[in-house]
Amino acid sequence: MTAARSSRRAGDRPRTRSAERRPKSPSNGRAGSPRPDKHAAAATPKSERSRDLILQSAAQLFRRQGFSATTLRQIAARAKIKAGSIYYHFDSKDEILDEVLDRGLRHVFETVKTAIERAGKVSHRRRVGLAIEAHLVALLETSDFTSANIRIYGQLPEHLKTPHRPLRRAYAEYWDRLFLNARRAGEIRADIEIVPLRMFVLGALNWTIEWFRLENRDAVLELARRTEMLIFEGVRKP
Amino acid sequence: MTAARSSRRAGDRPRTRSAERRPKSPSNGRAGSPRPDKHAAAATPKSERSRDLILQSAAQLFRRQGFSATTLRQIAARAKIKAGSIYYHFDSKDEILDEVLDRGLRHVFETVKTAIERAGKVSHRRRVGLAIEAHLVALLETSDFTSANIRIYGQLPEHLKTPHRPLRRAYAEYWDRLFLNARRAGEIRADIEIVPLRMFVLGALNWTIEWFRLENRDAVLELARRTEMLIFEGVRKP
Amino acid sequence: MTAARSSRRAGDRPRTRSAERRPKSPSNGRAGSPRPDKHAAAATPKSERSRDLILQSAAQLFRRQGFSATTLRQIAARAKIKAGSIYYHFDSKDEILDEVLDRGLRHVFETVKTAIERAGKVSHRRRVGLAIEAHLVALLETSDFTSANIRIYGQLPEHLKTPHRPLRRAYAEYWDRLFLNARRAGEIRADIEIVPLRMFVLGALNWTIEWFRLENRDAVLELARRTEMLIFEGVRKP
Amino acid sequence: MTAARSSRRAGDRPRTRSAERRPKSPSNGRAGSPRPDKHAAAATPKSERSRDLILQSAAQLFRRQGFSATTLRQIAARAKIKAGSIYYHFDSKDEILDEVLDRGLRHVFETVKTAIERAGKVSHRRRVGLAIEAHLVALLETSDFTSANIRIYGQLPEHLKTPHRPLRRAYAEYWDRLFLNARRAGEIRADIEIVPLRMFVLGALNWTIEWFRLENRDAVLELARRTEMLIFEGVRKP
DNA sequence: GATGAATGAGTGTTCATTCAT
């Protein structure tokens, strides 16, 4: 995430009222960061746990039913609180959406980058393969935020999409660089254009939310392997 | 459509009220059928034109905003009538959705089949290529119904999806047969499994709704050509 | 009203949505205007009668309890409709307030001006006396709109007051001219300043809402007579 | 206040709960009473200071926006505490209102009486003049409680007004006696009825809250002088 | 065939109030 956008969220949209209420947003920009507390005791304060529960519940429902079909009362029920209580933690339904989207995209981005950085010196094909795998894992296995984001973003009204454009673009560019480097290195054919390729690949990956049902531990890895193969080798019998 | 499913829609779900009032649904299962009117005069009766306008409006809005974010008043406004008038033609918002979904899927299916049937004796790769092109044309160029269907289906509650399962399955099987035949004929590698392949391909095609903006006449054909190439050849430098 | 402000209301504030809904506001700027219909038949259309009933109900409740203590459900109950139905006629509670305030001020203004214009050539004291009487009649006898306006205006948030400033100023200036002319004519002492005088007089008049309870036909006229006397003669024994 | 009502407030309405918790209300009926603390040290205990701050904040907001438009959170914010903390000092929003109203009326009453008692042997006109001045000073200069009371009392629901009736009546009677004595002494014309006169005068005074903005030290005194003149002399050129 | 007017259930949101800490 480093370059992409180091932090948003902290009061960057106009807050009309009730700044007095609500605790600080604990989202400190690093999704996978370790305990921010010095001493692991007192762990997560109650407030933060509630907040997270609400977001988690919202993400699941948004993903399943979409944003507008999801009721605050549904979110509350799933978080085992009452609808009104949500407003102790968030100013509006839109704000919940906002954070769900943000966490979702940060999560895939982080996951993909980490996977590639950890890999060290490997072939470009391997790098793309790792990205495919990481993207699918984030989408299908580890994060309701990511799958909610991918699934509902397109149908959102403009004003809800706007704040997320920069990070989306950054993620797209990250993939583009991946492909570009592979092409430069001769691991991808020279006649292939990067942007359509990225659209094609991410499309195939993202659409898995519509049909893939996680069954066993390795299902996603198997899917990733298969997908990478299709992308690189194509289906034609040589 | 012939084989797929010759007709549905006509009162296959319980109709609580007013079955007498409203005119029969003119969707008689055969899209291209000739005038059902006894005397060919009066072309399309006013009623049917209104009905179509409503459906068209609904499809556009569903596609853009999703089902639950779309209000009957928006649909009515776009069809230049008042919200109450919709109920002369439909029993409920769900019924509109139902027909939008149905027309949408029928349209791609029809388009794809027609394209392939017209082609006559060609290679299997060519057949798949034609299917890709036809699917993309239906999705991106000719039908708001198709794009609405593809885009919103996944987030619909179960009871709204149920009636559309058979036709969806039929369409999927149509593609499977296409790929199967190609594999049998040795135009697709033997180690490739059909179902994941179909998911991969249709995923890549369907996701185009999320980003493709129609600009010029041939844009879709160009996209189709590129996609076919990626699918068959892969990206690897040979 | 002629000079003061000939018309407002007709879509002069941004209407975010639902312009499609709701019938045109029938307030055509002239409060006491005769039937606007050509033929008295069909009299007031249903819509306009409902609208008026809502406004009337709102005015009474605003006057008694203030704006923010008055519920849309209370207004609806008094108008014998359901709360949701209000939105067929108005876009928001604020819009109702807006029209209540407007009608209220227009009504006193109209009443006072008419009384004076009708009087023709009379002494300035008589003119002031007629204005006092007319103001009190409007306030205490003929219009819940006027009493609501006078009573709640001061506690309203700024943005709800703003649109009514011009007409309020015009009314104040009308009184000022009345006093000014009387002073010029030597019917009021030369050392008396107009603005504080107007404040004093209108204050004494407006405060009557707080205690005056209409009992018999002539109570208001009697009150007016007494008030005029106090203002002109003072209480000192000569 | 002596005769009027020596004390109320202390548990004269049913107290459902927590009568034990909270500290006794320090309002012991005598505004200017000496420290009730045994040992004069510790001056005002923290509790009492918070209580006063809350009341002061409430008074200002009630006056500006009315009772029902004012939220406990606004009051708390202004008193620099959190909303929940208010309940350590008060049982309900109504109880705050109750004490604001009480302090407000006591304050004018006290102020007016003190002014007149201090004056000693003076003319009745002078006494009325002093009352006018004192009333205006309390209203416009020294007490948000008084202005809040005057401004919001009329719109309150019956059950909130009831407990304040006796003191209000006592204050009205105090003014009546002032005027009555003046009339007996021949300083006010014999044909003037006391009650309407009091209404007229207090109306003119009270309405000043609606427009008077304190600018310089003597503005209120100047206003008082002018008002007295208008009341006694009237506007007519002799 | 279509509309104007209304309804009732539900939505996001607010707010006085509670209470464990």
Added chain:
DNA sequence: GATGAATGAACACTCATTCAT
């Protein structure tokens, strides 16, 4: 003494739906 977190009732407002005209 005060707060953080929550609650439940109510609020303004929306929307699919109804139905007389």
